[in-house]
Amino acid sequence: MVKVTFIHSDGREETVDGRVGDSVMATALANDVEGIVGECGGSMMCATCHCYVDDGWSERSGDRMDGEEDMLDCAASELRPTSRLSCQIKLSEGLSGLVVYLPEAQL
Amino acid sequence: MSVGHVVIVGAGQGGFQAAASLRTEGHGGPITLIGAEPGLPYQRPPLSKAYLKSGEEEALQLRPASFFEKNCIDLMPETRIEGIDRTAARITACGRNIAYDHLVLATGTRNLRPPIPGLERALDLRTLADARKLRDALPGKRRVAVIGGGFIGLEFAAVARRLGHEVTVAEAAPRLMSRAVSPEISTRFLAMHRGLGVDIRLGSAVTEVTDEGIALTDGAFVDADLVLLAAGVVPNIELATEAGLATANGVVTDARLLTSDPAISALGDCAVFPLTGSGRLVRLESVQAATDHARTIAKRLVGDREVAYTAVPWFWSDQADWKLQIAGLADPSDESVSRDDGAVLRFADGVLTAVETVNDAKAHMQARKLLAGGASARRDSLAERDYDLAMV
Ligand SMILES: Cc1cc2nc3c(=O)[nH]c(=O)nc-3n(C[C@H](O)[C@H](O)[C@H](O)COP(=O)(O)OP(=O)(O)OC[C@H]3O[C@@H](n4cnc5c(N)ncnc54)[C@H](O)[C@@H]3O)c2cc1C
Numbered sequence: 001m002v003k004v005t006f007i008h009s010d011g012r013e014e015t016v017d018g019r020v021g022d023s024v025m026a027t028a029l030a031n032d033v034e035g036i037v038g039e040c041g042g043s044m045m046c047a048t049c050h051c052y053v054d055d056g057w058s059e060r061s062g063d064r065m066d067g068e069e070d071m072l073d074c075a076a077s078e079l080r081p082t083s084r085l086s087c088q089i090k091l092s093e094g095l096s097g098l099v100v101y102l103p104e105a106q107l
Numbered sequence: 108m109s110v111g112h113v114v115i116v117g118a119g120q121g122g123f124q125a126a127a128s129l130r131t132e133g134h135g136g137p138i139t140l141i142g143a144e145p146g147l148p149y150q151r152p153p154l155s156k157a158y159l160k161s162g163e164e165e166a167l168q169l170r171p172a173s174f175f176e177k178n179c180i181d182l183m184p185e186t187r188i189e190g191i192d193r194t195a196a197r198i199t200a201c202g203r204n205i206a207y208d209h210l211v212l213a214t215g216t217r218n219l220r221p222p223i224p225g226l227e228r229a230l231d232l233r234t235l236a237d238a239r240k241l242r243d244a245l246p247g248k249r250r251v252a253v254i255g256g257g258f259i260g261l262e263f264a265a266v267a268r269r270l271g272h273e274v275t276v277a278e279a280a281p282r283l284m285s286r287a288v289s290p291e292i293s294t295r296f297l298a299m300h301r302g303l304g305v306d307i308r309l310g311s312a313v314t315e316v317t318d319e320g321i322a323l324t325d326g327a328f329v330d331a332d333l334v335l336l337a338a339g340v341v342p343n344i345e346l347a348t349e350a351g352l353a354t355a356n357g358v359v360t361d362a363r364l365l366t367s368d369p370a371i372s373a374l375g376d377c378a379v380f381p382l383t384g385s386g387r388l389v390r391l392e393s394v395q396a397a398t399d400h401a402r403t404i405a406k407r408l409v410g411d412r413e414v415a416y417t418a419v420p421w422f423w424s425d426q427a428d429w430k431l432q433i434a435g436l437a438d439p440s441d442e443s444v445s446r447d448d449g450a451v452l453r454f455a456d457g458v459l460t461a462v463e464t465v466n467d468a469k470a471h472m473q474a475r476k477l478l479a480g481g482a483s484a485r486r487d488s489l490a491e492r493d494y495d496l497a498m499v
Contacts (some may be wrong), residue, residue: 005418026166032173039398041150044468045423047434065466107402 002091006033006051007053009104020093024086024100025049036100042087044068046073048106054062054099058082061089061098077103109135111208112410114198116188116346118142120150121375121397122213123169128405130178138180139205141198143187149173152394154238155262156425160270162242167235191350193368209408210343210374212347212358212366213401216340216392225316229336232259244333249273252331254313254323256283258424260337261296264305265427274305275329277321279312279338287422287433289443289451292463296426303427332460342377342390355379357390362415364404372408374400382436383417384483385455393422419478421471428466434474435461443488446494459484462496475495 001019003025008014018027022087028036028049037048053061064072065088072083086100113129115122118140126140142148149167158167172257175182184407190199194217218231229245231237244249249268253260256278264274282293283300299351300307308323315322320331342357353359353367364372364380379390388452399418406414422433437453437460444452450470453461462474477484489495 011402022166030168030171031176032171040394040423041152043152043423043425043430045421066464070468070472074476 001082002096004091004095005097005099006035007099007101008035009056018091020091022091023093024089025096026049026087028086032083035106036086037106038087043057044085044087045084047071047073050062050075050077050103051084051086052080052082052101052103053084053089054101055082057095057098057100060094064088075103076105076107078104110134112139112206113137113209113332113408114139114141114196114205114207115210115213116141117192117212117213117215117343117375117377118144118148118184119149119213119215119375119397120169120394121215121401122211123148123213124152124398124401125213125374125404126180127170127174127178128179128402129409132405132409134405134409135292136208136248137146137184138178139207140175140180141183141186141188141200141205143185144236144258145185147175147182147184150394151233155259156266158238158264159242159245159263164235164239165185188346190373190388193350195355196370202310208370210371211373211404212377213375213397214343214346214375214399216342219339219341220336221338223313223334225439226336227353229254230314231329231336232263233340241335245272248332250320250329250331250333251275252277252329252334254316254334254336255338256280256307256309257337258284259338260335261300261426262348262424263335263337264300265303268303268305269427274329276300276305276307277311277313277323277329277434278307278309279324283309284424284438288431288463289437289441289453291443291445291451292465295449295465296429296431299427299429340376340392344377347373347377354423355388363407363413364400364416365407372404374404380416383415386436391420391436393420395421419475421442425487430466432465432467432471433461434461434471435478437461444490444494450496452489452494452496454486457486459486459489470496 005015014059016031039046039048148169197204201481216234251272254275268274311323320329344354347358348354360380420436424431441453441455451463464470
């Protein structure tokens with residue numbers, strides 16, 4: 001199990017258990033974390049699973065994927081250097097404890 | 108004013124979204140979400156993609172059971188609605204009546220089964236139950252034949268090929284995905300699939316399915332141990348037709364997605380609606396249409412806002428390593444212009460209708476923004492800037 005903490009835009013925190021290999025988006029949906037929509041199911045066709053990776057984790061969670069940047073450009077909330085599509089962050093043991101912030105809106 | 112009890116028939120992508128969006132918009136009244144299939148609402152796109160390889164069913168669920176409890180959405184799976192009594196404003200299932208204040212038809216489509224002898228031997232790929240059956244049947248089947256060279260048939264063909272099967276696709280039309288994409292894109296995908304070793308027979312309708320394989324109109328016989336039928340769908344409109352609602356190739360709605368009865372809306376795969384701009388009546392089969400329709404309906408019902416549906420259509424199809432992306436909606440007869448980088452722009456009467464790209468998120472998103480811009484993008488002005496789609 002990989003622990004992931006989601007921090008909502010109002011400061012509320014939720015920590016859930018994810019599985020190695022699952023994306024952060026799928027982990028949020030499976031655990032009923034509000035604030036992630038994931039409309040296209042992880043096909044990188046929408047930008048409704050936008051999140052901000054905590055500074056301490058941005059290196060370990062990796063770089064943006066091919067095309068991710070172009071999708072993020074269309075996200076509903078402010079784009080920041082730590083912005084990622086959570087469907088493109090795959091959980092590994094090394095990511096246990098990951099902290100991501102959720103934007104105010106996804107649509 | 109509250110809309111009261113909203114009843115949604117069909118618990119697929121759009122039905123689920125309608126229930127969820129009603130709550131997001133602040134609807135406080137009861138919501139009943141009724142679906143003929145068992146289990147929790149799930150997404151279909153992975154059925155012809157990741158699921159066939161992974162077999163992971165939980166990953167398909169749109170939301171866990173707790174979501175429906177938390178949001179007070181009364182989910183009734185495995186319940187097929189048999190009739191609508193519009194005068195009494197209620198629907199029936201198994202002799203039981205359910206009263207509604209507003210009804211949303213989200214019944215989707217089912218596989219088209221043409222009258223081909225022996226077709227009962229062919230498998231379908233529409234529901235999770237179909238996909239499970241197909242996935243269980245695949246191992247050990249050396250030769251696989253697919254009837255239909257549309258998105259689902261080709262996605263399946265690419266997966267089956269990768270799993271090591273010998274694959275033949277029979278398509279009655281002279282080119283692949285002919286209803287949805289330009290001839291240029293059809294040609295590129297034909298070459299890609301052939302390069303993978305998929306045997307594609309164009310202009311070849313299937314005349315018979317036997318235990319040994321499929322017979323084609325040109326007299327050829329393709330040996331096959333498994334046959335998949337992927338020759339299109341028909342919308343589930345019988346409930347609407349029997350209730351006297353206006354139907355065509357779907358349940359007819361206005362720009363607000365309201366049917367000919369002001370207490371009934373329709374959405375997604377089963378709905379026919381006027382396209383923004385042209386006003387042409389269309390029926391789309393896409394996640395985008397199902398979810399955007401659902402949000403429009405929720406806004407109207409809760410906010411009492413007369414919002415018209417104006418979203419730009421978008422669609423994708425994953426075939427091997429190629430992601431085909433379509434922004435907008437073209438008619439098969441629309442003209443096409445190919446850019447050097449492979450993007451294909453479609454035009455009708457000199458106005459941009461759609462852009463088709465492969466693995467090019469940038470151009471795809473530029474096209475979505477441009478098409479949403481309101482002012483129509485004209486061919487002559489686009490030509491002046493080498494068909495650059497960036498908004499100026
Ligand atoms: C294999 C496959 C791959 C796909 N890939 C893509 C893709 O890559 N991209 C994309 O955009 N789209 C894709 N689609 C299309 C997309 O899944 C559909 O457009 C979308 O599911 C439509 O949503 P809907 O709610 O209108 O209908 P559906 O999701 O089909 O849901 C309709 C539901 O209504 C139920 N129902 C029907 N009649 C009744 C009744 N009388 N009583 C109760 N329930 C009833 C049905 O059982 C069904 O569960 C794919 C579809 C399939 C099958």
